[in-house]
Amino acid sequence: MTAIEDPGPLRPVTLADIAREAGTSASTASRALSGRGYVSDSVRDRLLAVADRLGYVPNASAQTLKQRTSRVVGVVVSALDNQFYAGLAAGVEQVLREANYQMVLLGDNSDAAEELAGVRTFVAMRTPGVIMTPVGAEASRLLLSHGAAVVEVDRRLSSAPCDAVVIDNERGGREATMHLIGLGHRRIALLGVATEWTTDAGRLKGYRTALRNARIPFDKRLVVRIPVRAPDTEARIEALLDTAAPTAVFAANNALAEQAWRVLRRRGLRIPGDVSLVGFDDVPWMEMVEPQITVVDQPTIELGRSAARLLLRRLHGGPSLAPEVDVLQPRLLVRGSTGAPPG
Amino acid sequence: MTAIEDPGPLRPVTLADIAREAGTSASTASRALSGRGYVSDSVRDRLLAVADRLGYVPNASAQTLKQRTSRVVGVVVSALDNQFYAGLAAGVEQVLREANYQMVLLGDNSDAAEELAGVRTFVAMRTPGVIMTPVGAEASRLLLSHGAAVVEVDRRLSSAPCDAVVIDNERGGREATMHLIGLGHRRIALLGVATEWTTDAGRLKGYRTALRNARIPFDKRLVVRIPVRAPDTEARIEALLDTAAPTAVFAANNALAEQAWRVLRRRGLRIPGDVSLVGFDDVPWMEMVEPQITVVDQPTIELGRSAARLLLRRLHGGPSLAPEVDVLQPRLLVRGSTGAPPG
DNA sequence: CTGTTAGCGCGTTCAG
DNA sequence: CTGAACGCGCTAACAG
Numbered sequence: 001m002t003a004i005e006d007p008g009p010l011r012p013v014t015l016a017d018i019a020r021e022a023g024t025s026a027s028t029a030s031r032a033l034s035g036r037g038y039v040s041d042s043v044r045d046r047l048l049a050v051a052d053r054l055g056y057v058p059n060a061s062a063q064t065l066k067q068r069t070s071r072v073v074g075v076v077v078s079a080l081d082n083q084f085y086a087g088l089a090a091g092v093e094q095v096l097r098e099a100n101y102q103m104v105l106l107g108d109n110s111d112a113a114e115e116l117a118g119v120r121t122f123v124a125m126r127t128p129g130v131i132m133t134p135v136g137a138e139a140s141r142l143l144l145s146h147g148a149a150v151v152e153v154d155r156r157l158s159s160a161p162c163d164a165v166v167i168d169n170e171r172g173g174r175e176a177t178m179h180l181i182g183l184g185h186r187r188i189a190l191l192g193v194a195t196e197w198t199t200d201a202g203r204l205k206g207y208r209t210a211l212r213n214a215r216i217p218f219d220k221r222l223v224v225r226i227p228v229r230a231p232d233t234e235a236r237i238e239a240l241l242d243t244a245a246p247t248a249v250f251a252a253n254n255a256l257a258e259q260a261w262r263v264l265r266r267r268g269l270r271i272p273g274d275v276s277l278v279g280f281d282d283v284p285w286m287e288m289v290e291p292q293i294t295v296v297d298q299p300t301i302e303l304g305r306s307a308a309r310l311l312l313r314r315l316h317g318g319p320s321l322a323p324e325v326d327v328l329q330p331r332l333l334v335r336g337s338t339g340a341p342p343g
Numbered sequence: 344m345t346a347i348e349d350p351g352p353l354r355p356v357t358l359a360d361i362a363r364e365a366g367t368s369a370s371t372a373s374r375a376l377s378g379r380g381y382v383s384d385s386v387r388d389r390l391l392a393v394a395d396r397l398g399y400v401p402n403a404s405a406q407t408l409k410q411r412t413s414r415v416v417g418v419v420v421s422a423l424d425n426q427f428y429a430g431l432a433a434g435v436e437q438v439l440r441e442a443n444y445q446m447v448l449l450g451d452n453s454d455a456a457e458e459l460a461g462v463r464t465f466v467a468m469r470t471p472g473v474i475m476t477p478v479g480a481e482a483s484r485l486l487l488s489h490g491a492a493v494v495e496v497d498r499r500l501s502s503a504p505c506d507a508v509v510i511d512n513e514r515g516g517r518e519a520t521m522h523l524i525g526l527g528h529r530r531i532a533l534l535g536v537a538t539e540w541t542t543d544a545g546r547l548k549g550y551r552t553a554l555r556n557a558r559i560p561f562d563k564r565l566v567v568r569i570p571v572r573a574p575d576t577e578a579r580i581e582a583l584l585d586t587a588a589p590t591a592v593f594a595a596n597n598a599l600a601e602q603a604w605r606v607l608r609r610r611g612l613r614i615p616g617d618v619s620l621v622g623f624d625d626v627p628w629m630e631m632v633e634p635q636i637t638v639v640d641q642p643t644i645e646l647g648r649s650a651a652r653l654l655l656r657r658l659h660g661g662p663s664l665a666p667e668v669d670v671l672q673p674r675l676l677v678r679g680s681t682g683a684p685p686g
Numbered sequence: 687c688t689g690t691t692a693g694c695g696c697g698t699t700c701a702g
Numbered sequence: 703c704t705g706a707a708c709g710c711g712c713t714a715a716c717a718g
Contacts, residue, residue, distance in 0.1 A: 012469075012489060014711055025689045030713055037714090038687050055488065060467035061407040062711035065694050070404070080436075080448075081429040090424055093450070102464050105423075105448040107436070121445050124403035126355075145398065146355060258627070285628040288604070357695055368705045373697055380698090381703050405695035408710050690717080695710105702704085 013054045022050045033058070064126055072102045073311060074122035074130040076115060076139075078228075080107035083283045084254055084300055085133065088153065091304020092131055099312050110228040112136025119143055129311045134158065135195075149314045153307040155197045156325075163314055165306040165326040169199050172296040172330035173206025173252070176278045179294070179332060180248045181214045184340050185276065187222065189246035191237065191256045194225040203252045203280060222246055226256070237263045241275075247341035248276035254283045257293065272339035282333060291336025298330045356397045365393045376401070407469055415445045416654060417465035417473040419458060419482075421571075423450035426626045427597055427643055428476065431496065434647020435474055442655050453571040455479025462486055472654045477501065478538075492657045496650040498541045499668075506657055508649040508669040512542050515639040515673035516549025516595070519621045522637070522675060523591045524557045527683050528619065530565065532589035534580065534599045537568040546595045546623060565589055569599070580606045584618075590684035591619035597626045600636065615682035625676060634679025641673045 019029040024043060031037035032047040033056075039047070050056075064070040075092050077085035085107075093103045104127075108115035112135050119139040122130050129149035134140060134157035143150045144160055151163040158164075180188050190207050192200045204223070211218055221244045226233050237260055240246070249264075251257035257279030261271075269275050271291060279286060279295040286293035306326050314321060362372040367386060374380035375390040376399075382390075393399075407413040418435050420428035428450075436446045447470075451458035455478050462482040465473050472492035477483060477500035486493045487503055495507040523531050533550050535543045547566070554561055564587045569576050580603055583589070592607075594600035600622030604614075612618050614634060622629060622638040629636035649669050657664060 012711095015713095016711075026711085027690080027713070028688060031688090034713080040687060043688085055485075057463060057466045057489065059408070059469065059711050060464070061404040061413070061469060062694090063713080064404040065402070065408055065696090065710090066712050066714085068694070081426060081433055083424060083426075086424040086429060090450075093423075103449075106446075107433075120400060121403070123400045126402065126404060142398075146400065258631075261631070284601070285631055288601075288628050288632050290633050355695095358697095359695080369695090370697075370706080371704060374704090377697075383703060386704085402695050405710090406697080408694090408712090409696050409698080411710070688718085691715085693714095694712090697708105697710095699706105699708085701706085 012059070013056050014059070015056075018047065018050045018054055018056050021054065022046050068126065069128045070126055071100065072104050072125060072127050073308075074104050074106065074119070074125075074127045074132075076106045076108055076118050076122075076130065076132040078108060078110040078133050078135060080105070082255060084281050087300035088133070088304040088307075091301035091306075092153075092308045093304075094301075095305050095308040095312070099308075101312075108135060110135050112138065115139045116142065123148060129315055131307045131311055149311060149319075151307050151310045151314070153303055155199045157196075157198070161323040163310040163323050163325070165303055165310060165328065166198065167298050167303065167328045167330050169202025169330075170206040170209070172280060172298070172332075173203035173250075174210045175206070175330075175332045176203075176250050176280070176294075176296050177207045177210035178214075179334065180250065180276060180278065180338065181210060181216065183248075183276065183338060185248040186216055186341075187219070187244070187246045187248070189222045189224065189240055189244060189249045191240070191249060191251040191260055192223070192225045193253065193256070194227045200225070200252055207250065219244070233259050234263050238267075241267070241269075246275065248272075248278070248338070250278050250280075252280045254279060254281040254286075257281075257295070258285070261289070261293070271337050274342055276338040276341070278338055280330075287335065294335045294338040295333050296330045297333050299328050303328060355402070356399050357402070358399075361390065361393045361397055361399050364397065365390050411469065412471045413469055414443065415447050415468060415470050416651075417447050417449065417462070417468075417470045417475075419449045419451055419461050419465075419473065419475045421451060421453045421476050421478060423448070425598060427624050430643035431476070431647040431650075434644035434649075435496075435651045436647075437644075438648050438651040438655070442651075444655075451478060453478050455481065458482045459485065466491060472658055474650045474654055492654060492662075494650050494653045494657070496646055500539075500541070504666040506653040506666050506668070508646060508653060508671065509541065510641050510646065510671045510673050512545025512673075513549040513552070515623060515641070515675075516546035516593075517553045518549070518673075518675045519546075519593050519623070519637075519639050520550045520553035521557075522677065523593065523619060523621065523681065524553060524559065526591075526619065526681060528591040529559055529684075530562075530587070530589045530591070532565045532567065532583055532587060532592045533595065534583070534592060534603055535566070535568045535595040536599070537570045543568070543595055550593065562587070576602050577606050581610075584610070584612075589618065591615075591621070591681070593621050593623075595623050597622060597624040597629075600624075600638070601628070604632070604636070614680050617685055619681040619684070621681055623673075630678065637678045637681040638676050639673045640676050642671050646671060 015026050015029050019026045032039045032044040096103045106118040115135050123146045133154045140150045140158040156164050224240045251260045282295045282297040358369050358372050362369045375382045375387040439446050449461040458478050466489045476497045483493045483501040499507050567583045594603045625638045625640040
C-alpha cells in the first residue's frame with residue numbers, strides 16, 4: 001500500500017511506537033487496538049491506521065505475561081503420521097479456530113517422557129488448556145496441578161476426574177467379533193497394543209464378551225498384545241499365525257491392521273479365503289486394497305471436534321463444572337475381507 | 344516424592360517464590376536454574392532442590408519478553424493429513440529436538456489467508472524462525488520484515504532470497520515420463536496442481552523435456568491442472584480420460600495419484616493393461632494396491648531434516664550468511680502400474 | 687474519553 | 703560469588 005517500506009528488522013514496532021506516532025499514550029493505543037475500553041472514534045481510526053502502516057503485530061509474550069493466560073491451546077497426540085491422529089487434530093483445529101483460539105500441535109511417539117516434556121512446554125507457555133491422547137499419567141497431573149484444563153480424547157487415563165471424549169470401544173470390539181462368529185469363525189485372533197489404554201482394554205473386553213455369548217472358550221494364545229512401535233511387530237504376527245492357527249484376525253487399530261495385512265500378503269494367504277481380517281478405524285487404504293477391509297469405523301474428526309468443544313466449555317465455565325465424558329458410537333463396515341472360515 | 348502435595352493451581356510458582364524459599368535473591372535463583380553465571384555449588388543445589396520440590400516451570404512468556412526471542416520454531420505445511428507433509432514435519436521435529444528447540448506445527452490447507460494468519464501468530468510469538476511449504480508470497484515477506492528467519496521447503500516462492508530445500512522436480516518429471524515413453528506410450532497425460540508452485544512447474548517442465556527429447560509433440564489437452572482441494576477433481580480426471588484418451592497418466596503428487604487411481608478403478612479400467620499410472624511421492628498405499636504403483640519417490644523425512652538444519656545454521660549464523668538452497672534427488676521406483684500401452 | 691502509574695516474571699547489568 | 707535495580711511490551715486501575 002505505502003510507497004515507503006517498513007524500517008526493516010531493526011527493532012520490532014511496539015505499542016509505544018504507534019502511540020508516539022499517533023500522539024497518544026500507550027494505554028489509549030492499547031484500548032484502541034484491543035477493542036476494550038473507551039476510545040473516541042477519531043482517535044481510534046488514527047491509531048488503527050498507524051498500526052497498519054507500521055505493520056504492528058502485538059507481542060504475544062507481553063500479552064500473556066500481563067494477562068496470565070494465552071489463547072493458545074495445546075494438542076498432543078501419539079503419532080503425527082498416523083491418519084487417525086491427524087484427523088483428530090484436524091477436528092480440534094476446526095472448532096478452535098472458530099472460537100479464535102490457536103492450536104499448537106505436538107507428537108509424543110506414544111512415549112510418556114516425550115509427552116511429559118511437551119506438556120511441560122505447554123505449562124511454560126501458560127496455555128489455558130490441553131487436549132491429549134494420554135500415554136502417561138504424569139502429564140495430566142502436571143497440567144492439572146498448574147491449573148490448566150485438560151481433556152482426554154480417544155482414551156482415558158487421568159486418575160483425577162477430567163473431561164474426555166471417547167468411543168464405545170467395547171461395543172466396537174463386540175460387533176467386530178460377533179460379525180466374525182456369525183460367519184462361522186471360532187478361532188479368532190485379537191491383535192492389540194500392550195498398554196493399559198482404555199481403547200485396547202475396551203476392544204478386548206468386547207471381544208471376550210462376544211466369545212462368551214457365543215459359548216466359545218477363550219484361548220489366550222489367540223490374543224497378542226504388541227508394544228507400541230515394537231521393531232518385531234511383524235515377527236510377532238507371524239508367530240501368532242504359526243502357533244495359534246486363527247481363521248480370522250481382528251486388528252484393534254489401523255497400524256496393526258496394516259501390519260497384519262502385509263504379513264498375510266507376504267505369506268500368500270488369501271483374504272478371506274484362508275484368513276479373514278477386520279480392522280479398527282477406517283483409513284483410506286482399507287477400501288483401496290483388494291479385497292477391501294471390513295472395519296470398525298470411528299468418527300475421527302468428530303472426536304476431535306467434541307474434544308475441542310468440551311475444552312471451550314470448561315475454559316468458559318471454570319473448574320466448578322462437573323466433568324463431562326462424551327461417548328461416540330463406532331460403526332461396523334462390512335466389506336470383502338471377511339468371509340466364512342476355510343474348510 | 345514428597346508427601347505434601349503442591350499448593351494447587353492457586354498461584355503459579357515463580358522464581359521469586361523459590362528464591363525466598365531458599366533464602367537467596369531472585370537473580371541468584373535465575374542464574375542457578377538457567378545455568379548461566381556464577382553460583383556456588385551449594386547454593387545451586389539448594390535452589391535446584393527447592394525448584395524441583397515446588398514443581399517450578401519457568402514462565403516462557405517472561406523469558407521470551409526479556410530475551411526478545413524464543414526457542415520455538417514455527418512450521419507451517421499445506422495439509423496436516425497428507426502423509427507427505429506429516430513426514431516432512433517429523434523430519435523437522437527430529438533435528439529441532441536434538442538442538443533443543445520446540446516445534447510448533449500449523450496447517451494452512453493450502454490457503455494463503457490461513458497461512459498468513461498462522462504466520463502472524465508466529466511473529467506475535469517472536470519465533471526466531473519458521474519453516475514452511477509456502478503458498479502465498481505475503482507470509483514470508485511478513486516474517487522477513489520482522490527479522491525472522493524463514494526456510495522454504497518442498498517448493499520455493501519467496502521473492503526475497505532465502506534458504507530452501509527442495510528436490511529436483513524436473514528430473515523427477517523427466518524420469519517418470521521417459522519411463523513411460525520407453526514403454527511405448529505416446530499419449531501421456533499429466534495431472535498437476537493449478538498453482539505457481541515450483542514443484543508442479545518443475546515436474547511439468549521435466550515432462551515436456553522428456554517428450555521433446557523423444558520427438559513427441561506436446562498436446563495441451565493431455566495436461567490438466569487442478570486447483571488444490573477442488574470439489575470436482577474426479578470429474579476433471581474423468582473428463583481428461585474422455586477427451587484426451589491417454590494411455591498413461593502421470594500424477595504429479597500423491598493426492599492426485601490417489602484420485603486418479605480411484606477413477607480408473609471405478610471405470611473398470613485395467614492398470615496397466617488399459618492405462619498406465621505413475622505417481623509422485625511414494626506413500627504406503629502405493630505398494631499395497633494391486634498392481635503396485637510405479638512412483639517417483641522423494642526423501643520426505645530428509646527434506647524436513649535438511650530444512651531444520653538450514654534453519655539452525657541461519658539462527659546461529661545470522662542474516663549475513665549467503666542463502667543456501669539444497670537440492671535432493673528423487674528416485675523412480677518401477678512397480679507394476681506401468682506397462683506397454685494397449686494395442 | 688484519556689494519560690499516569692504500576693506490575694506481570696524473568697534475565698541482565700553493575701556494584702559490592 | 704551474590705543482590706539491587708531496571709526494563710522487556712503490554713494492560714488494568716485509577717485519576718483527571
